[in-house]
Amino acid sequence: MSTRSIKIVRVTKDDYDQVCAITPPGQIYGGTDYLPDYFHMLLDMPNVEAYAAVVDGKFASFVLSFVVDNGRTVVPRAGRTNKEYAGMGLLHMLLRNTIKNSKYDKIAVTAGGHVKAIFDQIRDGRREKILMMEFRYFITSVDHLKSILNTNGNMTPTSAKPIDESELADILTNQQVCCHLFPEGRCIVDCVPYRLIKSNASLIKTIRTTAIGSNLKSGTRILTFANYASTSIGMVCNIEVYGCIGETLTEHLFLHLREIVSKAISGKVIIRCFFRDETNLNFITNLMNRFGLDRTEMYGTTLLCTEGTPEIYFRDSKL
Template identity: 40%
Template structure:
């Protein structure tokens, strides 16, 4: 590919259709693509920037970059290349352009981070070669149901569990939890938390970035660090249905049922598709016993979907213009 044919530009809201036309969303993540639904929400967030690779007037590549960690880290959050230009170096051209002084590579940025599905071969090869260092790994498990079934089960279970120890927390309390030295070893031993495939340092400044208008945060046993359980959910409409992401940190126990009650209370008020896919996300090696048992009460069934886990990596940016 002749680099001179490709220009990189900042994406605006008016570019939505051109970005969606780069690659069929129904073929991304087995139909679980979040970008069509979240594009406008993400582009409005001050720490997100979107860029496109353009040949002539055709958009052939796309990248979503997120700044976190007090501006010290930039995450390559999403990327796609059109089928016509697959394997022709479009993504490499975009990354090289960013590395050579693109808008996100400002003087304060120290780290280039990303999170990918565990089986992403190109990134695994870069880890082996020492180009990136692994910072966190998590496991996935998928469950499926339908909105009507979940609503009926939720109503019954909520009525049977009127008194809950678990509670919602806001951005201020989340910031306190993220920086609590007594909780860190139990919740974030790697000093990192991943939400919506974005890796954040466990710092107070990241709390407002973690909580979007689609995010719910619940905690229990906060006064007993060894038993503290923190759960974070978000959702998006995908081509095949609604995807409900459920991240869990800390001591997974029977309390997870109370967490689900509170998360579903917020989730079921939203417009959604009839089909619902819940993705449970736990620290690598955590037993699924308690989550399996809890979701079974809500009549969610185990299923297979895209990926079995994720890997977060980073590399230090050593040179800039």
């Protein structure tokens, strides 16, 4: 590694082609890589830091991080390294560069719940488990989904309504509401964990985010988020469900799906639905079936969020 020229550069929107060429999108997450579609939106966000490792003049590795929680927490995401440069420690080098001149208290990471090494680190006190969510994949075609939604076109939600950034900020600072929706004191939206503080509302509500709330002043509170991306295999949407899962979720799903099909022209629609309790799986599956979405297996069934201090994180990385 010492014989190779390695340069770390701050990534701009002009680097789009070079970043996407690091690993072809079809080789990431089974073709559901969101970065090519999200790239310009993310680079416009004030809380995003993105760096690339350029080895011998070629973009070899990339890490984009979210800075959340009033600047307290850094969340790595969208990392990738070209296979030719595997084993060089480039991702950790990039993350070190992200935090070297900052005073982050925590590094928070979301990963598949099947990774044994993460549980070993939790057991040994090197990371703290923050939140685990179940998820399942559902699939249909744009044309079929549009047909189903047209059939249900007269559906008029009685309680579900869009939540704007200001309302979301109020929710995140309302302890009575949050203790029902987010008992661990965190929420994960589009695979990024957030503390329940006002400033995170503007970070959660990107131009791709739809938030829907129902009965937020009663015991049947429910809040859902949806984010969509166009990928190499179709439109992919993450939907997170918080609160009381019941028939009201039908209205939420209708509103989210209607938004998705307004952005999709043709091809597949893949929904990854996150929820807190596996006992709700049958209800969610049946509800998705009502909208023409069938269960499909892709990669993983659980998302685990952990966090630790930068010192311990890099000690464990042996860099």
